[in-house]
Amino acid sequence: xxxxxxxxxxxxxxxxxxxxxxxxxxxxxxxxxxxxxxxxxxxxxxxxxxxxxxxxxxxxxxxxxxxxxxxxxxxxxxxxxxxxxxxxxxxxxxxxxxxxxxxxxxxxxxxxxxxxxxxxxxxxxxxxxxxxxxxxxxxxxxxxxxxxxxxxxxxxxxxxxxxxxxxxxxx
Numbered sequence: 001x002x003x004x005x006x007x008x009x010x011x012x013x014x015x016x017x018x019x020x021x022x023x024x025x026x027x028x029x030x031x032x033x034x035x036x037x038x039x040x041x042x043x044x045x046x047x048x049x050x051x052x053x054x055x056x057x058x059x060x061x062x063x064x065x066x067x068x069x070x071x072x073x074x075x076x077x078x079x080x081x082x083x084x085x086x087x088x089x090x091x092x093x094x095x096x097x098x099x100x101x102x103x104x105x106x107x108x109x110x111x112x113x114x115x116x117x118x119x120x121x122x123x124x125x126x127x128x129x130x131x132x133x134x135x136x137x138x139x140x141x142x143x144x145x146x147x148x149x150x151x152x153x154x155x156x157x158x159x160x161x162x163x164x165x166x167x168x169x170x171x
Contacts, residue, residue: 033135033138034135034139034142036048036120037049037063040116040156041071041156043157044153044157046149046150046153049062049066050139050142052135057084057089057090060084064077064094068100074102077104078104078114079106080114085105113165115156115165123142123145
């Protein structure tokens, strides 16, 4: 159980291989086939968009539009320093919609301050032994695992607490 008293935890990464015979999983492609852009809120809400391409300015802008339509209030994005977050196209979009979006950046390398990193780690642990047969299968697995996490808002709140973050006084 975690500090909230809930027992939602990913199982340890184990395999069905015989003892002493490490399984070898072969990757069909060297390219990332599914990327996820996630928005989480301090009250435990999770919104995810999944793309079959790498994260780019276009995918970030698409995700921002989607999150804004779902959340319905102005959004403060607390971002890491991913190039797609800092790109001219993304910054121009945010500037053109200043009433809807504001961006703040985490320090250069501070994954421990980013609650979204724990969200991704939780999903990746849950998928540790997955061996999808296709990109469609991988896409379904990612959607399923983010969906499972979405049903546990107390976990998402704990990610903010673990990072030592609290959000107050936002107009």
